[in-house]
Amino acid sequence: MFLLQQHIQCGLVALGTVTFYHDGHINFSLEDKHSRKALATHDLFLERFNPVVAADFGNGEQLFILDIGSTVTVLSAAFYQEDKRIIDVAGAVTLGLSGVGGSQAHPAYRIPSLIVMFAKSCAKVRDLSLLTGPTGDPDEFYGTVGETALNSFPSFTLDFRRMHFSVNGGKPGHCSDSSTLASTLLTKKSGCS
Numbered sequence: 001m002f003l004l005q006q007h008i009q010c011g012l013v014a015l016g017t018v019t020f021y022h023d024g025h026i027n028f029s030l031e032d033k034h035s036r037k038a039l040a041t042h043d044l045f046l047e048r049f050n051p052v053v054a055a056d057f058g059n060g061e062q063l064f065i066l067d068i069g070s071t072v073t074v075l076s077a078a079f080y081q082e083d084k085r086i087i088d089v090a091g092a093v094t095l096g097l098s099g100v101g102g103s104q105a106h107p108a109y110r111i112p113s114l115i116v117m118f119a120k121s122c123a124k125v126r127d128l129s130l131l132t133g134p135t136g137d138p139d140e141f142y143g144t145v146g147e148t149a150l151n152s153f154p155s156f157t158l159d160f161r162r163m164h165f166s167v168n169g170g171k172p173g174h175c176s177d178s179s180t181l182a183s184t185l186l187t188k189k190s191g192c193s
Helices: 002-015 077-082 173-177 181-190
Strands: 017-023 026-029 044-047 050-056 061-066 073-075 090-100 103-118 121-131 144-145 155-159 164-167
Touching: 026 044, 044 061, 077 121, 103 164, 121 164
Parallel strands: 061 144, 073 121
Antiparallel strands: 017 026, 017 155, 044 050, 050 061, 050 103, 073 144, 090 103, 103 121, 155 164
16 A cells, blocks of 8 residues: 555656646646745645645634535534634525535535635635534545635646645735634624724
8 A cells, every 4th residue: 555655646746736727727837946945834735645735714724625626615513613603604504515425415504705815825715614513524624625715716736746735816905804704793793893
């Protein structure tokens, strides 16, 4: 098994960088443009061959599965346990999750929008779901970053040589808005402005 993992890792490194654009085109670059630029930390990982990225949805930097085939962004029950203030954003829903093992329905809350930060780039993500209980998936992390989050940026790049995930664009004004949606709701409910 270890030998298989080494071969897969070498194959991913050989991909170099892959950039996905809003309009659907994909750019592969085998050049090592950043070979002299060392990163202090890595923010792209592989867990059972699934890409995992670091992101901040208001609870600090946490790890999320990156699923470019998923149309939705889903925050997990672990995320919910850390910040239950966000619960009554847009009401309860039943979220249907499909995968290789079939489809399952899970109770969740719908979140109309939330700010996400990848590295230092921010954008407002629309139409997220927040699971209220675990799905039973052992690799749930803090959720799944899907198209709703990724489409908030003009493009995103997976750099397999440096194990780095980056987004291009975003809106700097969103980064300066340090309040999460949850704290905004609490302020409105308490009558403070």
